[in-house]
Amino acid sequence: MGNPGIRRALLFLSASLALCMWFYVDRIWGPQKQIHYSDLYPRWYGSQELLLHGKDPYGPEVSKEIQVWSYGRAVAPGEQKDEDRFAYPLYVAFLLAPTVTLPFPQVVRLFRWILPIAAFISVPLWVRMLRWKCDRSLLGSLTLLSFGSFQVLESIYLQNPVLLAATFLAGAGASLGAGRLALAGVLLALSTIKPQLGVLLAAWLVVWAASDWRRRKAFLWGFGITLALLIAGSELLLPKWIPEFLAGVLAYQHYTGNFSILRLFLGSLGGTVAALVLLLIFIRLAWTMRQKALDSREFAVVSCIALVVTVVTMPTLYPTNQVVLLPAIFFIVSEWKKLWRAGRALRLALFATSILIAWPWLGTLILMVARIYKPANAIRNLWLFPVSSILLVPISILIVFAMVAPVVFEDLSFGLYYPRSSLNWTAKRGD
Numbered sequence: 001m002g003n004p005g006i007r008r009a010l011l012f013l014s015a016s017l018a019l020c021m022w023f024y025v026d027r028i029w030g031p032q033k034q035i036h037y038s039d040l041y042p043r044w045y046g047s048q049e050l051l052l053h054g055k056d057p058y059g060p061e062v063s064k065e066i067q068v069w070s071y072g073r074a075v076a077p078g079e080q081k082d083e084d085r086f087a088y089p090l091y092v093a094f095l096l097a098p099t100v101t102l103p104f105p106q107v108v109r110l111f112r113w114i115l116p117i118a119a120f121i122s123v124p125l126w127v128r129m130l131r132w133k134c135d136r137s138l139l140g141s142l143t144l145l146s147f148g149s150f151q152v153l154e155s156i157y158l159q160n161p162v163l164l165a166a167t168f169l170a171g172a173g174a175s176l177g178a179g180r181l182a183l184a185g186v187l188l189a190l191s192t193i194k195p196q197l198g199v200l201l202a203a204w205l206v207v208w209a210a211s212d213w214r215r216r217k218a219f220l221w222g223f224g225i226t227l228a229l230l231i232a233g234s235e236l237l238l239p240k241w242i243p244e245f246l247a248g249v250l251a252y253q254h255y256t257g258n259f260s261i262l263r264l265f266l267g268s269l270g271g272t273v274a275a276l277v278l279l280l281i282f283i284r285l286a287w288t289m290r291q292k293a294l295d296s297r298e299f300a301v302v303s304c305i306a307l308v309v310t311v312v313t314m315p316t317l318y319p320t321n322q323v324v325l326l327p328a329i330f331f332i333v334s335e336w337k338k339l340w341r342a343g344r345a346l347r348l349a350l351f352a353t354s355i356l357i358a359w360p361w362l363g364t365l366i367l368m369v370a371r372i373y374k375p376a377n378a379i380r381n382l383w384l385f386p387v388s389s390i391l392l393v394p395i396s397i398l399i400v401f402a403m404v405a406p407v408v409f410e411d412l413s414f415g416l417y418y419p420r421s422s423l424n425w426t427a428k429r430g431d
Contacts, residue, residue, distance in 0.1 A: 007137035014141040017361040018148020024364035025153040027376070029383050040159035042066045044107055046086030047093035048100040050237060057086035057093070058244040087252045090234035090241045092161070092193045108159065115156045118163045119147050119323075122170040126327040129173030130300050132334045142330065150360050150387055151322045158320070165194035166323045169201065173303065173327065176219075176294060181209070185222025189230065196314055197324060200306040204286045208299070211290035258316040261391055275313040282309050289409065301408050304328040305401050311394045319390045328397050329357065339404065346403050353396040359389040 046057030363386025
């Protein structure tokens with residue numbers, strides 16, 4: 001990356017591909033712009049009714065009011081339609097509290113700044129978690145491509161709070177990378193506004209910190225106290241809110257009909273079995289690696305695997321959750337030369353993964369060129385073309401890590417795919 005011309009070309013290419021994706025999301029994929037299409041509104045309105053009027057945001061009255069705003073009518077019982085309920089932990093209201101006195105159109109304008117900023121700053125935070133000494137021009141390109149990915153732009157377009165939760169997770173990771181354990185615990189607790197996004201990462205970090213209480217207790221104190229305050233504060237506002245929240249989560253899975261990526265490709269039984277096997281393997285991995293140092297490669301890889309396994313086993317197909325795949329992708333990029341030299345099988349997996357990740361940008365570029373010759377309606381009919389690889393990306397990344405893991409974790413007896421010397425891993429990520 002020493003050649004200035006190459007740096008400028010890489011940045012220009014990244015910006016161009018991000019622009020193509022913006023064109024696709026705004027002009028082809030997205031519905032007609034209207035205020036009544038927002039993942040933020042149910043969370044905001046429920047918070048407003050709770051904090052200003054003392055209403056139960058999980059209750060049927062508030063749910064019907066949200067549905068009337070979204071659809072113009074209440075959803076009938078048994079109707080196969082997203083019921084648009086307040087389906088987050090109650091303490092998301094604390095995060096949205098500064099906005100509940102504002103008109104919602106003004107809140108939308110505010111989040112048009114907040115969510116892109118969150119998406120931008122999460123990239124260097126994930127890089128810091130990995131302790132990767134990334135070249136500035138490469139970091140700029142990764143930031144542009146990450147911001148200009150379908151997963152991020154979709155989240156911004158839908159005003160999905162997933163970007164806030166992901167940024168808290170990235171902040172927790174960066175704080176760990178900087179050795180600021182208490183701050184990492186606080187940010188990890190804040191990320192639980194969307195608990196399913198970081199549940200495995202949080203479990204791994206708690207086990208890791210508890211295994212060396214004397215040196216790592218600051219993390220547990222930060223996480224435990226912050227989470228306890230959030231839960232206790234919510235309990236004061238709405239006693240016994242947790243059962244209502246859990247009931248809402250179960251209902252959400254029912255009325256959205258969501259299921260995991262594994263179930264999509266392996267069927268109901270196969271997907272369930274595969275998810276259980278993956279979770280059991282991860283539990284063993286986390287337990288075995290719990291003594292590893294914060295700056296070790298093993299710690300970074302387990303953290304990445306936690307997020308990848310979360311995405312493939314989470315009972316939802318929405319690409320918005322894939323924003324937490326960034327550290328796994330960055331790890332692959334940071335170790336690309338070593339991985340590429342590790343053997344034909346891994347090279348094939350890396351090549352396939354790269355194609356699947358790059359395809360949405362290439363597809364949108366093709367559609368953008370086609371728009372010159374074809375009317376907009378004809379192009380919109382091809383909206384699935386660029387995003388056809390999206391659900392394969394987590395699976396391909398999981399396969400790469402499954403092939404690398406036996407080499408990284410030399411004290412596990414999973415069997416080796418390559419001679420250990422072929423990757424020549426060093427002990428520390430900073431090396």
